[in-house]
Amino acid sequence: MIGLHKELFAVLLTGTTLAFSGNTASAMDQKNENQIEFKIQKEMTEKILHLKIKGMHCQSGCANGIDTMLKEQKGIIKSETSFDKSSSIIEYDPKQISEEKILSLIKDRGFEVEVVTEKGASVNG
Template sequence: MLRRRFIQFMTVAGAGGLATLGTLEAGDVKTVTYKIKGFTCITCAVGLETLLRQQKGVVWAKASYPDATATIRYQPATVSEGKLKAYIAEMGFTAEQTHQD
């Protein structure tokens, strides 16, 4: 059921609207890496990465199926780490922080 919901989000979201870094100051952006539980294929990682990049406040995201990780650069003034984890959970995955800058 969670996989079906994830696929529905992917279908609706498409691949448009990816965020870009723009002219942000280095202090305006934080980086966090999560260990992701629930990836069953590379499509899961690519889909999560695409959907994360579309979230307001996310500057950059990279998910890896073989490593079961997701690294996210985000603007803490716009989106909290809690909201990022909640969004990942909404997609049907579990995120456990491994590193933060």
């Protein structure tokens, strides 16, 4: 009798799990679709700026200082500046901050800045 109760409980539990998992799967699929759609829309509006920066003397003060300053600006999503490579990669929302403003902010700190095109050529900024 106890064995029968265990089997019945297992069947009920499995049926309940299947019933819930069907609904959960649909909800999760919808959530994933919404996240993917949001990510695509977000990526369509964000831009990445590749810069060559001259005049940095160290990572901790110069490069990290640029990153800290930029991250405080509205519209800057990500900033990674490297003293060793004399470069910076900045992800930003052009609806909130312009490329010109980013270049100006870095120049105001005393650095020379050049925009690097996708082909690797520098464009004076």
